[in-house]
Amino acid sequence: MAAPNLNWQQLANCRKIASDDIDNSIRNLAQIIRIHSLTMSIGPKQPTMMDVARLAGVSPMTVSRALKPNTSVSNATREKIRKAADELGYVLDSTAAGLSSRRTGFIAVTIPSINNANFADTLRGLTQGLREANMQVLLGYTDYDVTEEERLVEQFLRRRPEAMIVTGHAHTDRCRRMLEKCGVPVVEMWDLPEHPIDQVVGFSNAYAAKLMVDHFVEQGYRKIGFIGGDPSRDTRGQDRRQGFRSALQFHGLDASRMVAEQRPPITMREGAHSMRIMLEKWPDTEALMCVSDLSAFGAMTECQRQGLRIPDDIAIGGFGAYDLSEQSLPPITTIDVSSEAIGRIAADVIQNLLSKDIAKDPETIHRIEPRLLVRDSSRRRT
Amino acid sequence: MAAPNLNWQQLANCRKIASDDIDNSIRNLAQIIRIHSLTMSIGPKQPTMMDVARLAGVSPMTVSRALKPNTSVSNATREKIRKAADELGYVLDSTAAGLSSRRTGFIAVTIPSINNANFADTLRGLTQGLREANMQVLLGYTDYDVTEEERLVEQFLRRRPEAMIVTGHAHTDRCRRMLEKCGVPVVEMWDLPEHPIDQVVGFSNAYAAKLMVDHFVEQGYRKIGFIGGDPSRDTRGQDRRQGFRSALQFHGLDASRMVAEQRPPITMREGAHSMRIMLEKWPDTEALMCVSDLSAFGAMTECQRQGLRIPDDIAIGGFGAYDLSEQSLPPITTIDVSSEAIGRIAADVIQNLLSKDIAKDPETIHRIEPRLLVRDSSRRRT
């Protein structure tokens, strides 16, 4: 039997090459040979590149090229293909493209909470920075739980992301191992880990807390309290608490006025609740630092509800530079950590790492400088 | 030449089958034959199922089965495979799995803004509802821009999601067409479209606004204003404005006290700014509805800054039942639209659609009932 000398176009119209059309010596090799019988697309299935190619009268490879920029395809052909694709309502299959090219276009990102303006800002910075590179963020939130983070990281690695971005330095052992061995750049953000996995874009939470304490002390406050969440979960909150404590100790002040009743993330309501406890236990507290602006706002309104004036009776400081702390009455002193910049920088870092594989910047720690924003909530009336 | 009768194990150890080992009649068929020369994995590449199979002494198919629940694999084999996978640090490739099985496990979701507690709540409801089904949310935000939505939807469709969830009813023509023809369930949420694409989980924004107006009127307020954003972008805000207007007209009241200076989303700061304009233009305004709690808070603090008392001098109403409106001083009357429930229900709808393809529930509109939460910001002192 003469083997038919078909090109892809003719093949495309074949339904099936019956196996007995093939001679015996081939049969014997059945185990290492695949007969690609190209069948016509059936039913209401989504069209493939092959369908577009057929309609445009070119090869699938040309379609592939025509559909992406900076490829050598003549304008006429490109236009013809575009039209064909349009007519069929063709949509590229990134799944197949990713498998073939080994570039999925995914950047996996885990944050502690979706419901947090700071992380949302970071995410905005990230997506904006990655848009031009045509990268898709794969987002997951851990609810401040390292076990959940491990689960997410595992899920994400299956998607073969081109980089991983995680929040903070606390990971389960297995999670850390997975990140170390995953073969793509890893960025830890919002923290300065002692033992970074790879890249870092973050700041010292302890130092940021110290900024606030120093400010309080400078304003003449001495009896200073702290409101945060249960330290076992939110490590950034824990670092702030630790920074608070050592800063107070540095100034020779008592560092025992701490309330940590709640499970992170602590919100306005919990801030208010903690404030009640604080005022019961230490009614003479002069200044109060809160782990976030939300809890600071809750604490402040609780004071106001109890008839205390801010800052005359008690000064308040928050963390995170939320809109809220600027718009509240009075505006709340806070720490600005440039949440959005963290995301932008992380995006840059990743783009650099993915492009210039040679001239790899030896710099792997990208340090953000937290800034104290002094507002009325902590100004000593003179 | 005798064709070697190799099994997959032996094949796996072959480096390459030289093409001239194959007899001529095969050569002639070159165009429709592929010689699968299985090469050993080289370098620090991620291990594949084949590697795991080799180590465990089973076929790749068995590995595939062993790694997913509810498949018939003996415990001994499964354990052996688990151990092998663990030793190699094997991570399943969902990209390949998705291509082969045509189930990617993605649910694509677009929301207007990531930085919005309402949408964040919806997202929480969604991810929680989808977790058990092992679905991964692919999230994008449109910045209240239908063109951006179109871009996102196109990007997402390439990932072959198993369902699409979009916010609102306003889409570009092309976007609508894409959604209609994409072949998977589509859910429009946060709205009640006149012409739904497919499924809907939402509520009437106009009706919700009417609830607030009715409440104001009942409390005896007559000169009622509205603060929102530029109507051309945020259609939900626009619907609220429209509901506001017709409710006032229904009560025979003037509906011209509207400020819409800003580009959505309008935040606290913009709420405050609009309030200044409102008070300049209509200083005798008695009650004010805002398009969201954030703008309501901004408006309220602006009033307080100007020495106006809430609600004695002016009543305030917001939208969305943010934490903020509950914790502020005074607490702000608002509309609760059960943001998280919208997400939960959307997740349920999708799971139903994806599982029981037969007994398809004819119900496609899932209507949420907005609830008015009356708080101190709008209570007429008696």
Place this chain on the structure above:
DNA sequence: TCTGTATATGTTATCGATAACATCTTCAAG
């Protein structure tokens, strides 16, 4: 006219998994 270099297009061989089907064991019921 010849040659070389772009530019445009086609061909081959995978990427890493899974569905569908085939085969082989086991063990209980007859």
Place this chain on the structure above:
DNA sequence: CTTGAAGATGTTATCGATAACATATACAGA
């Protein structure tokens, strides 16, 4: 001891694209 159903495992043929290589065509310069 036979039969058959259920369970365990292997084999074949893709899924839809793209990298890498091969080929054809056009056009400038010698």
